[in-house]
Amino acid sequence: MPATGTDVRQHTPHMAPPDQAQLPAGLTTRPLTRSDAHAVFVLMVAQEQEDIGQVAIEEADIVSDWARPSHDLGARSVGVWDGETLVAYAELMGADRADTAVLPSHRGRGIGTWLAGWLQDLGRSLGSSIVGMPVPQGSPGDRLLEELGFRVRWTSWVLTLPEGTTIAERDLPEGYVVRTAAPDERRAAHDVLEDAFLEWSERDREAFEDFEASLVGRPGFEPWNLRVALDADGAVVGVSLVLVSEDGTTGYVDRLAVRRDQRNRGIAQALLVDSFARAREHGATTSELSTDSRTGALGLYERVGMVAGTIWVNRAVDLS
Structure with a gap:
């Protein structure tokens, strides 16, 4: 979302x-x-x-x-x-x-x-x-x-990782780690997300204040929901925002992004594995995310075992 x-x-x-x-x-x-x-x-x-x-x-x-x-x-x-x-x-x-x-x-x-x-x-x-x-x-x-x-x-498309299915783990590059974002890393996490999303999304850049308010203002938010991948120097190079449904059964990756110069190194897959694992630790039995035709990522998620379900379309009208 x-x-x-x-x-x-x-x-x-x-x-x-x-x-x-x-x-x-x-x-x-x-x-x-x-x-x-x-x-x-x-x-x-x-x-x-x-x-x-x-x-x-x-x-x-x-x-x-x-x-x-x-x-x-x-x-x-x-x-x-x-x-x-x-x-x-x-x-x-x-x-x-x-x-x-x-x-x-x-x-x-x-x-x-x-x-x-x-x-x-x-x-x-x-x-x-x-x-x-x-x-x-x-x-x-x-x-x-x-x-x-x-x-x-x-x-x-809304994609589901069927219950009992796991995504194969990927080794991170030497010195890289995935963990909960510290509060002072949220701005860097926001920048990674926005830089990645604006490569294909035609919209204005989201203000950091909006990002943080919607994050901590969400009922049930806990710090572990925001995951970051850090390089050997401690810089944020990847981000996942994983939420657990109100009934506690579903872990949902709301946003996932990797810095452009760090892609194709297994970081996105490592973030997915981590996000779904943390959600399971908090009671979730099903894992989900959504992607759209602008990202070209549908095939990637299907290759790691996710199954497409509900299909949505964004319909728009020009105002000129």
């Missing part, structure tokens, strides 16, 4: 309330607040259960995203309410990263179309050239966005 924050605190306008006449009668709207995290989680759980038959989102994911100091939630989100029930929402983070959900019982009423229009209007007001969002491939949301002219930017 690579993050795509950017510092917009000085540039985010406060949008006027959306035109509620475009929504079905009886529904109301308002910007979201951090206290709405659980309501958004419940909404997204219902949508994922309907669309993919399982739940991928965790409330901690939402809380972590909303902890970023650059994210003006009040100006960049909208919730649609049916009485006391949140039935839909949308938000825009950074220049172009959107997330939306509509309660399955309220589909077919034009709410998703309204949200798509709201996001495009917000993006234009912020000077964005494009707005996109992830949706399960073939889902109602995918089909709706296609009808609305959203094109596929990239495809993502």
Whole structure:
């Protein structure tokens, strides 16, 4: 789940309330607040259960995203309410990263179309050239966005290491180690991640303050979650962020990167082995990660025994 924050605190306008006449009668709207995290989680759980038959989102994911100091939630989100029930929402983070959900019982009423229009209007007001969002491939949301002219930017796969399977260990170069990142190594870890991700990701560089706030602001975060590979001089040359699901059964590598000049030396594989081992030490029985078509890494993960499952697409529309 690579993050795509950017510092917009000085540039985010406060949008006027959306035109509620475009929504079905009886529904109301308002910007979201951090206290709405659980309501958004419940909404997204219902949508994922309907669309993919399982739940991928965790409330901690939402809380972590909303902890970023650059994210003006009040100006960049909208919730649609049916009485006391949140039935839909949308938000825009950074220049172009959107997330939306509509309660399955309220589909077919034009709410998703309204949200798509709201996001495009917000993006234009912020000077964005494009707005996109992830949706399960073939889902109602995918089909709706296609009808609305959203094109596929990239495809993502969630990969699982089957229970009982292990990734073959790789020896590190002489003098290299993998261990828990010390607090004063977090900035260097952030730099390795951003340098690697920005080789293929078209977005602004994430501010370190956003990275750290989303890291330590995530419910359940423990220092061991951030793993680093150090060279013989003690410099951070590789990073893995491994999380354990709220039910304790799944270890998830949220981010993985190796410095460009240190690649093809077994460091990424060593980080994977370490990350999944640490997750198992904390009770996880299954290991997962996700990758997308921009990285070219799908084959690498499949070769170490991981199996692709759910497929998502990022659909986007140009705003020019």
